[in-house]
Amino acid sequence: MSSGRRNMDSQAEAAGLTGRGGRTSGLTEDLDETILNIRTELGESPDLKVRRLQIGGERSVQAAAIHISGLADPAAVNEFVIGSLLAEPQKLPESAANPARIQAVLLDGILELGDAEVTDGWNDLLLAVLSGDTAVLIEGCMSAVLCDTKGGESRSVEESSSQMVVRGPKDGFVESVATNISLIRRRIKSPKLRLEYTRVGTETQTHVAMLYMKELAGKDLVEEVRSRLNKIAIDEVLESGFIEELIQDKTFTPFPTIFNSERPDVAAGNLLEGRVVIIIDGTPFVLILPAVFTQFFQSAEDYSQRFDIAILMRLVRYVSFIVLLLGPSVYIALTTYHYEMIPTTLLINLLSQRETVPFPAFVEALLMEGAFEILREAGVRMPRVIGQTVSVVGALILGSAVVEAGIITPIMVIVIALTGIASFAIPSYNMAIAGRIIRFGFLLLGGMFGFYGITLGLIVLVAHMNSLRSFGIPYLSPFVPLSVKGQKDTLLRLPLWLMKSGKTPAQLRKEMPDYKRVTTGHEAALAPLIRNNDAAGRKQDREDGRDEEK
Template structure:
């Protein structure tokens, strides 16, 4: 999918097929026929562009046209405006100014949320966004009314961030609905909402939400600057923005958090973070991000703190199991037999009789097979995908052991690794660790535990060097802050949590990357 802007300049006349009036290309002229002709040609004479002409005022009257795109605008409001407003008694005179003021007053009472535009591109963008355009012959400018409509997915339970106790609503693909879900939970006059349009072709709406006085002003400025520097043709999801505004591109670790839960977004905003809501996607971006965020869930705050601490211990333990268990098994069975109890090493050696492959090849074969089944289970129809992946794993593991291709212990190791991956709530971090464990297996098969230690040193050094909009990625583990450990591995009781994380002072600092890489698009 190509979405970068080409280097060659675009010819507006070639894209629109020419216009009937040169004045109507950029400024809405006073001739209604020329303006309507220019609109039709700009949109390729598309049949879903509806033009409703109306004549008001004294005979011969003043012509008015209502333009909208079928399927994007509400026909109910259009018909109500035509029948109850333009169809009512209007001034008998042909004074354009008086008739125009009357139209504005009636449209305001019927439709609301009006604005007058004299910009051609702005009018076309409003029309393509689902607004209706009201034009009057002999009067420059267009009246824009927001009556957007269309078929949207209803608010349902989250699909990737499930919870037992907590709200069951999630973001959807409508940016207006997502903003309302945030405002419903955060009735704060300091809640700020700023919008911009990104994408030369897609014109995707992006909303920036934060709490004034809580969020660092430098962070807000930095986010706006990175968004303004984006020059692409299309933004079809929040994943596009995530790659374009992140601090470092070449790292497997996610430095921007994403969520489909409104309560998760509000909780992060209360901690001084910014939420980016992208039209057309249910996943909202949260920034800045730290490593510990990907091992938390909203359910941690809806139940007793001691049980939340226990679950976080399970998640951190699962993180290290996913990262180190296969490589540790390879290192022990290949180089460090003395670390295995005698009875266990005898059983392992008995299992390896007749196995033609070394432990490293066994692990790689089983891990890749598990990843294939996992991907197949996701891509298959939901009714059979889960069943096929589970049955396939059981059949494949049993058949591999009976055929003498792998040992039973290797099947156990790979199964534990796969189960541990599902215990990590942050899917981007989960994907990163799933990739990193393969180089760790290569190091273990080459150098044993020495290779694992070297890999861990390199990994920690890399994570320490990462920043997310000025905030160290491993904060508050590195740099270590004992007073900010209340909501990382440990979750303090709510009564004792009286201060926010120390992000306001750290966020917004310029990351140590070149300007060109920071805004690379």
């Protein structure tokens, strides 16, 4: 897109790669000098490959094909670039002394590539070579032909490792922006799908793609996203988290205001809801915006399973988030300040357990929460072969050892274990981390003020969430401001026919003109009765009877 190109040129000027107009003395009519300039600019890199050629038969012209091994596909370079240049010299014009005419013939009749273009920009040439393209230089010409030969090693499309489902598509995004775009286009075969490119990062020049659906995504939203991307001033972009942190509305909040996903079906579904998807080269996680609080509790499987199963699973996630936030703090408040609310039998058991424990409940919770976080982090960072074993065994040994040593009560181990398990029930990893951070604040409030502190913390938390915005959209919508229509897919997941049109499948089928003649499933058994309800059906029955008699 034009704005992205202006952004790329301004970043290149800041890096000192180009002058006004995108041209410097790097590209000259002297082929040897141009090659020397490229080698010097890239620091005499050993993976820079230069293949000199004599093209044009008897009236040959010196040329060179330049690419970087490991970034360019060697088969495409050898077959479609070098092979094409050497295979048919007779196609070159008689006026071979005209380099511009030779370039035109290369593009129109010799190069067997789907994507090739001419550039006279020094920065564009360097970026293309560093991106895996092959540059064809011709003696006497101050421009280059860029051939799309991107390749190299890349990860194949596999199942998402962070957002797994039981029922649903099993493919996930990879680190290639082109592959990720193709995964979305396979699901949305609509001309309304719009795609815009830009480059972000002065040094990395990371390829960033923005996708949205025309007429579904708001114009103000698209323009705001485009503006924020073009205003990014940073040296490197190595992951989508760099972009997320630079374009989000509010930084000092534990709640994520931009949704990220590794699943193409999730990205496609959000595009059809009017959101914008940002794909960053080099990472399988795409950004989806704007985002609201309820979106982080929705799973791709909710729309693959029956609605009643989806409702149950979604309610479990919300309950798990409440347990994650308030589980330990409520236990501390009950056993420290409000023990009269505990049944007598249970209270006697709790007091008998605490007789040999030297620490108050608040210190117990901090010790166990800290130990659980250490085990969780160790399980993630350790080698996959032994990571899960060490985390599980460590938790069992640690839990039983601290109880036997009289440091922690058994009920506290149960509470902390239940809180940890609840954090894994939340589909979004970012929202689970937010809950883990906030629970320490509720631990402190519950240990100092009991239920009064917890209530005060909930009021402050809801007020903070109500102040958040994601690209102008209230974070708590459709609850605040209240939208009755928006409640169809928040806490509950109503049937699809009710969310879309409000009519049952049977009503929709009756509106079809061929409903009387086409039936499926169990309706096939009722087809004679349906036909008898109108004159056409009775007439058809008489004709069927005559056919049987014959």
